[in-house]
Amino acid sequence: MTATLQVAPGVHRVSVPLPFPPGEVAAWVIEGDEGHTLVDTGIDTPPARGALRAAAAEVGVTPESLAYVVLTHAHPDHYGLAGPVREWSGARVAIHEDEETLARRFVDRWPEDRAHVADVFAEIGVPAAVIPGFLRASDLIHSFYARFHPDIVLTGERGPLPGGGGWEWIHTPGHSPGHVTVYHPARRILITGDHVLPRISPNIGADLYASEPLSDYLASLRALRELPVDLVLPSHGEPFEDLAARIDAIAAHHDERNAQILALLAGGPRTAFGVARGVFGDLPPDNLLHAVREARAHLAYLARHARVRRDHDGALETWRLA
Numbered sequence: 001m002t003a004t005l006q007v008a009p010g011v012h013r014v015s016v017p018l019p020f021p022p023g024e025v026a027a028w029v030i031e032g033d034e035g036h037t038l039v040d041t042g043i044d045t046p047p048a049r050g051a052l053r054a055a056a057a058e059v060g061v062t063p064e065s066l067a068y069v070v071l072t073h074a075h076p077d078h079y080g081l082a083g084p085v086r087e088w089s090g091a092r093v094a095i096h097e098d099e100e101t102l103a104r105r106f107v108d109r110w111p112e113d114r115a116h117v118a119d120v121f122a123e124i125g126v127p128a129a130v131i132p133g134f135l136r137a138s139d140l141i142h143s144f145y146a147r148f149h150p151d152i153v154l155t156g157e158r159g160p161l162p163g164g165g166g167w168e169w170i171h172t173p174g175h176s177p178g179h180v181t182v183y184h185p186a187r188r189i190l191i192t193g194d195h196v197l198p199r200i201s202p203n204i205g206a207d208l209y210a211s212e213p214l215s216d217y218l219a220s221l222r223a224l225r226e227l228p229v230d231l232v233l234p235s236h237g238e239p240f241e242d243l244a245a246r247i248d249a250i251a252a253h254h255d256e257r258n259a260q261i262l263a264l265l266a267g268g269p270r271t272a273f274g275v276a277r278g279v280f281g282d283l284p285p286d287n288l289l290h291a292v293r294e295a296r297a298h299l300a301y302l303a304r305h306a307r308v309r310r311d312h313d314g315a316l317e318t319w320r321l322a
Helices: 046-058 084-089 099-110 109-123 131-143 212-223 242-263 272-281 285-305
Strands: 004-008 013-016 026-030 035-039 066-070 092-096 153-156 158-160 168-171 179-184 189-195 230-236 307-310 317-321
Touching: 004 230, 013 046, 013 307, 026 046, 026 230, 046 084, 046 179, 066 084, 066 158, 084 092, 092 099, 099 109, 109 131, 131 212, 131 285, 168 189, 168 212, 212 242, 212 285, 272 285, 272 317, 285 317
Parallel strands: 035 066, 066 092, 092 153, 189 230
Antiparallel strands: 004 013, 013 026, 026 035, 158 168, 168 179, 179 189, 307 317
16 A cells, blocks of 8 residues: 555545554544644654655644654554654644553553563463563563653543544554554544454453453454444455444454363363464464453353353463353
8 A cells, every 4th residue: 555545535544564564554644623633643753754844744744743642552552752843843642541540550560460471371371481482572562662642542442533624533453452442433444453453353352451351452452333424444454344244253253262262172171372373373482472362351251151261270370161
């Protein structure tokens, strides 16, 4: 896809490169009542900085015209350049309060959390030989975060988007606790961030920061399905039109994943790591870490619905059918 693309009058897609799959993330430039609003920024790397600056100039964004930055969530491929963009333009940066809480823990408490992470990995069945790779992957993720504080904290479940123009934000937790989507009711346009993607299901992971996110995610999907939407603008992949059909497909995927996990546990108890290996196979440490997070999210969801039970002998956590 080209670096910039006008997807609707006054709405531009900006492609920002990533140093890891899927290789790019979309930021969105909205022409509002008070100037331009940028939804997401991309990751803070030199190629991303250059690409975002060049794309902004291509669609007419100047330091004077950029009034607001709205972050769908605090993952570094969406949030990383918020600070540099604010320094360049003076724009005011907004994020949901739950996501600001998460970002602060990522940054401020990681040294404290890290001291216990190896024990948590061992408890959920990660072999000793795999734990160092998981720790390196975790350190790399946290290294992308900066001591950055927003100017505007969004509170509640829905409200007007800073910058006006009839846009709104909607709290859609699941992929991240404070994830928001951006919606224009009259124009029937929805910017989905990572909440709804056209080709893949976003990672829904349970970890130190979210104990049972799958219920929140599925509830958020159901709520969005009721919105009148003609154009869906995802962070990864091309714009698409049939939101309801895509939501149904993602919900069906999670049903299938739950069934797959139940079938595995029918063969006997497993750790979360064992479930992840049974579902996803052998993966590199960074991908396997996310697979374990996803397995834990499904196990917690199934336990909530009394389909599985958690056992703990003081050192090891295992799961079995209820």
